[in-house]
Amino acid sequence: MKKNMLPELLLTFMKIGLFTFGGGYAMISMIEDICVEKKGWITHDDMMNVTVIAESTPGPIAINCATFVGYRQAGLAGSLTATLGIVLPSFALIYLISRFLDNFLEITVIANAFKGIKVAVGILILEAAASMVRKMQKKFLPRMIMAGSFFLMVLINIFSWNFSSVSLMLTAGAISLAVFIGGGRKRKRGEGK
Amino acid sequence: MIYLDLFLGFLRVGCFAFGGAYGAIPLIREVVRSHGWLTDEALTYMIAVSESTPGPIMVNLATYVGSRQAGFLGAVLATAAVVLPSFAVILLVMIILRALLQNGYVQAVLRGLKPCIIGIILATGVQMLASSIFAAGDLSVNVRSAVIAAALTGILLAVRKFTGRKITAIPLIILSALLGIIAYGV
Numbered sequence: 001m002k003k004n005m006l007p008e009l010l011l012t013f014m015k016i017g018l019f020t021f022g023g024g025y026a027m028i029s030m031i032e033d034i035c036v037e038k039k040g041w042i043t044h045d046d047m048m049n050v051t052v053i054a055e056s057t058p059g060p061i062a063i064n065c066a067t068f069v070g071y072r073q074a075g076l077a078g079s080l081t082a083t084l085g086i087v088l089p090s091f092a093l094i095y096l097i098s099r100f101l102d103n104f105l106e107i108t109v110i111a112n113a114f115k116g117i118k119v120a121v122g123i124l125i126l127e128a129a130a131s132m133v134r135k136m137q138k139k140f141l142p143r144m145i146m147a148g149s150f151f152l153m154v155l156i157n158i159f160s161w162n163f164s165s166v167s168l169m170l171t172a173g174a175i176s177l178a179v180f181i182g183g184g185r186k187r188k189r190g191e192g193k
Numbered sequence: 194m195i196y197l198d199l200f201l202g203f204l205r206v207g208c209f210a211f212g213g214a215y216g217a218i219p220l221i222r223e224v225v226r227s228h229g230w231l232t233d234e235a236l237t238y239m240i241a242v243s244e245s246t247p248g249p250i251m252v253n254l255a256t257y258v259g260s261r262q263a264g265f266l267g268a269v270l271a272t273a274a275v276v277l278p279s280f281a282v283i284l285l286v287m288i289i290l291r292a293l294l295q296n297g298y299v300q301a302v303l304r305g306l307k308p309c310i311i312g313i314i315l316a317t318g319v320q321m322l323a324s325s326i327f328a329a330g331d332l333s334v335n336v337r338s339a340v341i342a343a344a345l346t347g348i349l350l351a352v353r354k355f356t357g358r359k360i361t362a363i364p365l366i367i368l369s370a371l372l373g374i375i376a377y378g379v
Contacts, residue, residue, distance in 0.1 A: 019363045020247050025314050027249075030362045049294070052306045053286055059207050059279025060249030067283040076284070083280055087272060090248020091256050095268050097242065098260040109379050114245045115325065116373020119341045120365050122322030123349070129315040142308040149312030157320055169309050176305020177298060 005074045006081050012039070013066050013085030020062060020086075026121045027062045029128035035069050042069055044135060055169060062086055141179060145172050195263045196270055202228060203255045203274035221254055230258050251275055337376040345369055 012034060020027045028051060035041045042050075046068075054064035063083060070082025101107075136142055149168055156163050202224045209220055225231040231239065243253035252275055259271030286293075293299055325338045345365065352360050360368075 015363070018247050019366050020249075021245070021366060025317050026362070028314070033361045048307055049303070050283075051310055052303055053283065054279075055310055056306070057279060057282045057286070058209055059276070059282070060251050062249045063252070063276050063279045064283050067280050068287065071284065071287050079280070079284060079287075083276065087248070087252055087276060090246060090253055091268070091272055093246050093248070094243075094253045094256040095260050095265070097246070098257045098268070109374060110245070112377035112379070113370035113373045115338060115377055116341050116369040116371070117245075117366055118325045119322065119338055119373075120345055120369030122318055122325060123342065123345055124362055124365065125314060125318030125321060127318075127349075129311060129318050132311045132314070136308060136311060137304075142304065145305055146308035146312045146315075149309040150316050151312075153313050153316035154319065157316070165313050168313065169306055172305040172309030173302040174305070177301045180298070180301030180304075 006077060009070055009073060009078055009081045010085040013070070013082045014089055016066075017062070017086040018089040021117050021121055025061075025125045025128065027065065029124045031065050031069070032128060032131070041073055046072075048132070055165075141176065145175065148172075196267065198228060199259050199262060199267050199271045200274045202230075203259070203271045204277065206251060206255070207275040207278040221251065225254075225258060230262055341369065341372045341376055344372060 016027070016030050016034060020030055028047070032044070032047060036044055036047055050065055050068040051061070053068070054061040057064060063086065066082040066086040067079045070079035072078070074081070133146070136146065149172060152163075152168060153165065155161070156168075206221055206224055222233075222236060225236060226233070239254055239257055240250065242257070243250040246253060252272060255271040255275040256268050260268035263270075294303075322342065326335055326342060327333070328335060345368065348368070349360055349365070352358065
């Protein structure tokens with residue numbers, strides 16, 4: 001562990017916390033940029049694993065990611081520092097808004113700037129997804145699961161079906177597990193002959 | 194006692210909020226309404242504010258409700274409570290992660306989860322972009338947002354072509370805020 005790791009973790013995650021608009025998925029592209037490509041703190045595979053873990057555990061993805069990277073870099077102190085860093089900017093901002101700015105969204109400049117930011121967040125999320133698709137295993141099953149969950153998710157949102165992304169993920173996990181167990185049986189039978 | 198109520202209420206949100214902020218909204222609504230902390234109108238407004246400010250929506254809501262109900266200490270307690278479960282869970286997972294990830298069955302499940310999440314992320318991106326370019330009711334095109342999207346994509350591609358590097362998220366966000374102000378006025 002480097003000596004000055006804690007201040008660096010704090011500052012890096014404060015920066016990420018300050019610029020993460022639009023929720024968890026936008027955050028993934030930001031963490032990829034900074035923690036995987038720039039700093040080399042974790043690998044792309046780590047990032048994919050932590051995304052899976054973050055999605056299957058409760059709480060905001062951003063917090064899960066910060067805790068994960070912080071722990072990897074500097075143990076318990078690191079995970080505390082990174083988590084504190086990611087929460088601090090929005091905490092300060094929301095605290096100020098709750099005290100002094102009750103009509104925050106009625107300020108025209110802020111509302112208009114946000115219309116632009118909303119477009120950028122969409123692009124960032126798409127970019128993150130596209131880079132994950134490029135790095136995905138080029139096999140039949142993962143591709144089918146990917147395409148299937150994409151179309152289902154779009155349909156779920158268009159028709160506001162009462163089917164959460166959690167159930168979708170559980171189904172995908174179950175299918176993959178079933179294929180694995182089925183494949184294992186076949187292999188064993190093959191060996192028996 | 195309000196401090197304890199805030200802490201326990203948001204601890205519950207943090208513990209059971211699966212599937213990201215939007216999946217958590219029904220649970221948050223249940224908690225804040227059962228204590229009379231926010232009305233439905235105030236909650237809708239706060240979700241909009243949380244979306245327009247950086248940081249996870251759940252955490253922002255906790256800070257706001259805590260501060261409104263019990264000042265600075267309330268804000269700290271509610272925020273800590275909503276963060277605590279995911280922090281603790283990741284620490285636990287990290288400690289048993291190595292052994293767990295080697296397990297064949299766990300790997301099989303993960304192999305299914307990863308492409309599924311990629312599909313969900315892709316769908317979310319498409320929808321976010323679509324919702325800012327097309328109007329909700331009649332699907333008419335919002336010209337200004339479409340121009341912003343075209344400009345941002347153009348700049349992204351141009352920078353990649355001429356410098357060989359990609360624009361990172363932070364400059365892109367700042368640029369998009371400026372474009373929003375230019376396109377929609379001050």
